Amino acid sequence: MNAKELHKKNPGKLEVIPTVPLETREDLSLAYTPGVAEVCLEIAAKKAHVFDYTIKQNTIAIVTDGSAVLGLGNIGPEAALPVMEGKAALFKKFANVDAFPICLNTQDTEEIIKTIRNIAPVFGGINLEDISAPRCFEIEKRLIEDLDIPVFHDDQHGTAIVVLAALINALKVVKKDKNAKIIVSGAGAAGTAIANILRNYGFYNTSVCDSQGLICTLRTDVNEAKANLNKISNPKDICGPCTNAIKGADVFIGTSAPDVLTKKDVRGMAEGAIIFALANPIPEINPGIAKKAGAKVIATGRSDYPNQINNVLAFPGIFRGALDAKIKIITEEMKLEAALALANMVKNPDVENIIPSVFDNGVSKNVANAVRKIARKERK
Numbered sequence: 001m002n003a004k005e006l007h008k009k010n011p012g013k014l015e016v017i018p019t020v021p022l023e024t025r026e027d028l029s030l031a032y033t034p035g036v037a038e039v040c041l042e043i044a045a046k047k048a049h050v051f052d053y054t055i056k057q058n059t060i061a062i063v064t065d066g067s068a069v070l071g072l073g074n075i076g077p078e079a080a081l082p083v084m085e086g087k088a089a090l091f092k093k094f095a096n097v098d099a100f101p102i103c104l105n106t107q108d109t110e111e112i113i114k115t116i117r118n119i120a121p122v123f124g125g126i127n128l129e130d131i132s133a134p135r136c137f138e139i140e141k142r143l144i145e146d147l148d149i150p151v152f153h154d155d156q157h158g159t160a161i162v163v164l165a166a167l168i169n170a171l172k173v174v175k176k177d178k179n180a181k182i183i184v185s186g187a188g189a190a191g192t193a194i195a196n197i198l199r200n201y202g203f204y205n206t207s208v209c210d211s212q213g214l215i216c217t218l219r220t221d222v223n224e225a226k227a228n229l230n231k232i233s234n235p236k237d238i239c240g241p242c243t244n245a246i247k248g249a250d251v252f253i254g255t256s257a258p259d260v261l262t263k264k265d266v267r268g269m270a271e272g273a274i275i276f277a278l279a280n281p282i283p284e285i286n287p288g289i290a291k292k293a294g295a296k297v298i299a300t301g302r303s304d305y306p307n308q309i310n311n312v313l314a315f316p317g318i319f320r321g322a323l324d325a326k327i328k329i330i331t332e333e334m335k336l337e338a339a340l341a342l343a344n345m346v347k348n349p350d351v352e353n354i355i356p357s358v359f360d361n362g363v364s365k366n367v368a369n370a371v372r373k374i375a376r377k378e379r380k
Contacts, residue, residue, distance in 0.1 A: 317367025
């Protein structure tokens with residue numbers, strides 16, 4: 001059975017089922033009218049009680065506008081729905097979080113922000129998904145400021161958390177440290193978040209490229225988000241094509257486009273080169289080609305190669321921990337602690353084992369524990 005057959009046979013990967021009995025008059029009077037009025041009045045008297053009495057305590061909204069779906073681009077809200085359904089299923093499977101797909105028929109920043117504000121009373125958190133850059137940065141920032149529940153753009157931070165975890169272990173394999181020269185190819189949502197989390201962890205020799213070359217101060221064609229990137233990367237403020245920057249690099253992290261990295265590029269990297277080719281479904285370089293060219297550790301976003309870097313390793317546990325701790329903001333320290341929790345699950349990393357599998361026991365639990373740990377620390 002292929003994917004189309006599966007979805008045709010099972011239209012919709014989710015269903016809504018009651019969690020209370022509805023068999024008798026008494027059942028109905030408790031779950032619905034007249035009994036439910038007592039609960040309504042309790043919440044009206046103290047709004048925070050909504051977490052105690054309703055689905056809000058365990059429900060996440062997965063919100064997209066369909067503008068940057070997988071590697072398919074701007075395919076619209078209807079076409080995005082199967083992905084959001086799948087993500088909701090993963091939330092339930094791996095962290096017992098009830099998530100609901102919400103695909104908006106607008107790509108206007110203000111309308112998206114307003115809509116999410118207006119539906120927020122139902123949910124304990126907002127997972128932004130597949131919204132194109134640079135709009136996604138402003139949407140997330142404004143919603144974090146406006147809402148009293150956690151807002152998390154998974155394409156940015158989920159990916160960044162898993163990349164950092166994998167890089168920590170990959171560097172152990174090749175016996176290198178935080179002084180490694182790192183090139184991030186792609187300055188969109190994922191590339192920007194990766195550059196930020198690497199900086200926050202202590203990787204100061206990181207440079208970011210887009211399709212026009214290195215992000216540097218002499219560039220006049222960059223938007224605000226890319227200009228901000230230059231403040232935390234490219235320490236020598238070198239300009240020019242990305243190919244030049246790759247020479248002598250220890251690490252290449254691709255969140256860009258298929259086949260942008262060549263055998264010649266890899267051969268020009270430092271000994272023990274680390275390649276994270278994360279473009280999906282076709283990576284920046286075929287892993288087999290990268291290996292023949294001399295790369296030591298190779299990861300992709302695909303499940304048919306070793307070392308799959310998949311944000312499903314992060315987002316279920318992040319939100320499980322956030323909901324349990326009743327936090328309002330997922331902080332940078334929580335993201336770093338989550339990455340360390342993932343990295344520490346691999347006791348003896350090797351070239352084909354730098355990151356746990358999503359099916360490994362304890363992945364979401366460990367990430368959730370990391371979030372709760374920092375939440376407790378920040379409350380003291």
